[in-house]
Amino acid sequence: MLRKHLDYYLRYLNHDIPAGVVVFLVALPLCLGIAVASGAPPFSGVIAGVVGGLVVSVVSGSQLSVSGPAAGLTVIIANSVEKLGLDGMLLAVAVSGLIQIAMGFLRAGVIGAYFPSAVIKGMLAAIGLILIMKQLPHAVGYDADADSDLSFLEDDSHTTFSFLWSSLDSISPGATVVSIVSVAILLFWDTEKVKNSRILSLIPGALVAVIFGIVFNQIAQTIAPFFAIAPQHLVTLPAISGPLQFLGEIHIPSLGALTDPHVYITAGTLALIGSLETLLSLEAVDKLDPLKRTAPTNLELKAQGVGNFISGLIGGLPITAVIVRSSANINAGAHTKVACIVHGWLLLLSVMFLSSLLNTIPLACLAAVLLLTGYKLAKPKLVMEQYEKGFNQFAPFAVTVAAILMTDLLKGMAIGMAVGLFFVLRTNYHSAFSLTRDGKNYLLRLQKDVSFLNKAPLRGMLLDIEEDSFLVIDGTRAAFIDQDIMETLEDFIKAASDNNIRVELKNMKGMAAPANNALAPA
Template sequence: MLRKHLDYYTRYLDHDIPAGVVVFLVALPLCLGIAVASGAPPFSGVIAGVVGGLVVSVLSGSQLSVSGPAAGLTVIIAAAAEKHGLGGMLLAVALSGLIQIGMGYARAGVIGAYFPSAVIKGMLAAIGLILIMKQLPHAVGYDADAESDLSFLEDDNNATFSFVWSSLNSISPGAVVVSAVSLAILLFWDTARIREHRILSFVPGPLVAVIFGVMFNMAATAVAPFFAIAPQHLVTLPQIYGPLQFAGEIRFPDFGLLTDYHIFVTAATLALVGSLETLLSLEAVDKLDPLKRTAPTNQELKAQGVGNFISGMMGGLPITAVIVRSSANINAGAHTKVACIMHGVLLLLSVMFLATVLNMIPLACLAAVLLLTGYKLAKPKLVAEQFEKGFEQFAPFAVTIAAILLTDLLKGMAIGMAVGLFFVLRANYHSAFTLTRDGKNYLLRLQKDVSFLNKAPLRNMLLDIEDDSFVVIDGSRAIFIDHDIMETLEDFMKAASDNNIQVELKNVRRLQAGPAMAPA
């Protein structure tokens, strides 16, 4: 059996190793940028990427899914880091992993199917907007204080204007040039001209943007100091040379915060949102897989849980399956999980031996990558598509966005779910039954499931039936008929004889025969 597995994974090394290199080049700037956006050390982002590649991919049942730090969790992590410090944030990440392991054993892999797509898309769009808001200061070389950087709304309009004025006075020309050109490179790299090129299509756009940023800053420092980017606006990884120094940089959770229930709320939020992102990404990867393999969702939750526990214990960010890196993996020709493991190995080697090079990367480059990521999450086309689907889809989508921006991610999701549930109930309320009339003949047809929520409209409908009529009650399409509905129909039939109404039943069980009821 072991030999069979080895043969399978070594058969495609000529595809998987080059694909792993491509995924590494895509993942590195994203790991660094997401850490910066989360208010965490860049080292935490790389740790999460390494764990995602070396732990999650081994335990996962997916051959092509790539796991690592995700932009969708930056808002939660930034709030946790601000409130509880790095140690508290790491504790929440580790606890979220334990929750995910429990979810996997509880077979909660179907959880994604119970969240309306409009609410999930609204959540991602809101995260995209917040990501854009948070990265704009880095894109212009201005660092806002932590509170204003994390808050979407300001309490005082004068404070807002002074904030904008301060940022205008503090713009770094070099950072603006780097972020603008990096955005142009990323947009150009996403065009058909590059995708169809035999060589350039294998070079990731984020890597090109990072190389440009490093070379521009080196040239500016030597030739035009006015455009040089200040050291505080560069990546700051610890100077690591080898495994021993790498181990010395590992940070541990603050277990003293285990008595703070807010930590558990954050952990549960991370587990829920991270699991949703993972399951949605997994579904997308299965559809993109050329071999059409299907990954087991419960096993994936367990793998993500182990990865998050280890990442939190080692000082890393939370991990999810991520569609951008997974898509790059598939497009690069990966066949098995060896490609993902390879990308984890390269991330580990880079942080061990190339920290000096990585510290030359301007934050403006990473901000450009994340600005484009935020735009893709909240692009106007998505809003138009939801609007075209009708008010029932657009309302939960828009409410979720507004609620997250005005409150926080967890409350916003809860409000969005409530609105989505309202429209589901309303649709069921109107479609549970129909009453068709032909002269004095009526057909009352029960559709799908009929619950107690439909009792009031059913009563009103029965009151509209005229005297001296013939009524057929057809339950052949109803899978479930609530007891309250049964009682309502029984009461109608008992009173029907007083109004000379004849009733015939078709496939309606558990009704007691009354004097006006004809046999089914």
Template sequence: MFRRHLDYYVRYLDHDIPAGVVVFLVAVPLCLGIAVASGAPPFSGVISGIIGGLVVSLISGSQLSVSGPAAGLTVIVATAVEKLGFDAMLLAVALSGLLQLGMGFLRAGVIGAFFPSAVIKGMLAAIGLILIMKQLPHAVGYDADAEADLSFLEDDSHTRLSFLFDAFRSFSTGAVIVSVVSLAIMLLWDTPYIKKHRYLSLAPGPLVAVLFGIAYNIAAQTLVPALAIAPQHLVNLPAIFGPIDFAREFSFPDFTRLIDVQIYVTAATLALVGSLETLLSLEAVDKLDPLKRIAPTNQELKAQGVGNFLSGMLGGLPITAVIVRSSASIDAGAHTKVASFVHGVLLLLSAMFLASLLNMIPLACLAAVLLLTGYKLAKPKLFVQQYEKGFNQFAPFAVTVGAILSTDLLKGMTIGMAVGLFFVLRANYHSAFTLTRDGRNYLLRLQKDVSFLNKAQLRNFLENVEEDSYLVIDGTRAGFIDQDIMETIQDFIKAASDYNIRVELKEMRGLQPVNGLVPAE
């Protein structure tokens, strides 16, 4: 068995190793950028990327999914860092991993199917908008401290807007140049011309943008110092060279906060949202897989649980399966999980031996990467598409976006789910029955499974059946008929003879003929 598995992975090394290099180049700016966006040390983003590559990929049942820090969790992490502190946030991450591990053993991998797609899309769009709001100050080189970066998370909407206005009044010309050109480079790299070019297509757009930012700042420091990027607007990784220095930079959870209820609330939120994002990414990766393999969802939850526990224990950010890095891996020709593992090895080596190079990256470059990520999550086209799908889809979507922006992610998702559930029940209520009339003949058809929620509509339809008529109640299309519905029909049948209404039942098992009832042939 082991030999067969080993042969399988060795067979595709010529595809997986180059793909792993590509994913590594995509992951470096994303790991650093997501850490900065979360208000956490950049090193924490690298740690979670390494664990996602080296640990999660080995345990996961998915061959092509790549795990690491996710933009979708930045809001939760930023709020936790601000309100609880970084060490307490690590404790919440570790606990969320244990929760995910438990969810995997409880076979909760189906939870993604119970969230309406409109609510999911609303959550992602709101996260995209928040990412844009958070990264604009970095993109313009606003000289604010780390806490000010999170001021938009407060309840006062005036504070959020005034913070953004202050950022645009106090910008750095060099940072603006870097962020604008970086955005232009990444947009250019998404065009068909670059994708079709034999050599240019090998370099990921974010990496090209980062290399430009480093080259620009080196040139500006020498030629035009006034346009150089200030040191406080560069990545600030610890001075690391070698495994010993690397191990010294680990951060550990604050276990004294185990009695804090907010730790458990944050952990539960991370576990739920992270699991949901993982399962959605897994579904998307399965659709992109050229070999059409289906990854086991419960095993993926276990893998993410182990990864998040280790990440929290060693000072990393929460981990999920991420579609950006996964799709980059697939596009680069990956066939197995070796590609993800290679990307983890390269992240580890870069953190150990290339920290001085990574510290030359302007934050404006990373802001540009995250701004584009935020835009892709909250494209105007997405809002138009949801609107065109009708009010039943647009209302939960819009409410989720507005609720998350005005409260927080957990409350916003709760409100969005409540609205989504209302529209599901509303649609179910209106489509459960149809009543057709032809003179004195009526056909009441149960269109699908019906429950007590449809009892009021059933009574309304039965009241519309006139005296001296013939009614057929057809349950052929219903796989399940709730007892309340059966009793309502039985009560109607008992009173039908008083109004000279004859009733015929088709596939209505469990009802007894009484009075004017005509059983089906």
């Protein structure tokens, strides 16, 4: 059996190794950028990427999914770093891993199906908007607000919008040029011309943007100091030159914060949101898989849990399956999880031996990558698609976006879920049954599940049935009929003879035949 699996993975090495290189080139700037956006050390982002590649991919049952730090969790991480400190945040990540492992054993892989898609899309759109607003200061070379929370309303009544306006006084010309050109490169790399090019399509646009930023700053320092980017606006990784120094830089958090209840609140939030993002990404990857393989969701939760537990204990950010890196993996021709493992090894080796080179990357390059990431999460096309689906879909979406922006991610999701649940109940309230009339003949058809919530409108419909008429009550399409509904119908049947209303029951299990006529239940 072992030899069979080994042969399977060796068979596709010519596809998986090049794909792993491509994913590494996509993942490196994202790992650094997401760490910066989260107010955490850039080293934490790389650690999470390494764990995602070397641990999660091995345990996971998915062949093509790539895990690492995700933009969708930046809001939670930034808030937890501010409230709990770095050690508290890392402990919350480790505890969230234990929660995810338990979720996997409890077979909670189906939870993604219980969250309305409109609410999830609203969450992602809100995160996209927050990413854009919070990365604009980095894009212009003003990053003094990097440690603030990621909400639009600051604690000192100082809005992000007014902060952005005041940051115009501190623009760095070099950072601004780098961010503008980097965005242009990323937009160009997303065109059909590049995608159809056999050579250019193999080179990630984020890598080109990063190389441009490094080269521009090196040239500016020599011939145009006015455009040189200050050291505080560059990536800051520990100076590492080998495995021993790498191990020395690993940050093992103090356990003192375990007495803080906010650690467990943050851990639960990370576990829930991270699991949702993972399950949604996994579903998308399964659809993109050329071989149409289906990954086991419960095993994926266990894999993510193991990864987050290890990542938190050695100083890394939380991990989820990420659709951006996973789709890049598939587009690069990956066939097995070897590609993800290769990307993990390349991340590890780069931070071990190339940290001095990585420290020349301008933060403006990473800001450009995240600005485009934020735009893709909150693009106007998404808003229009939700609007065209009708008010029942648009309202939960819009409320979720507004609630997250005005409060925080957890409260915003709770408000969005409440609104989504309201519209589900409202739809069920109106579609649980229908009454059709043809002269003196009526057909009351029960649909799907009919609960006590439908008792009041049912009574109203029954009151509309005229005297001297004939009513058929059809329960063929009803999967469940609440006892309150049964009693309401039985009460109506008992009183129907007073108005000379004959009643026939069709597929109404558990109800006795009407006594006022000879018709029996069908």
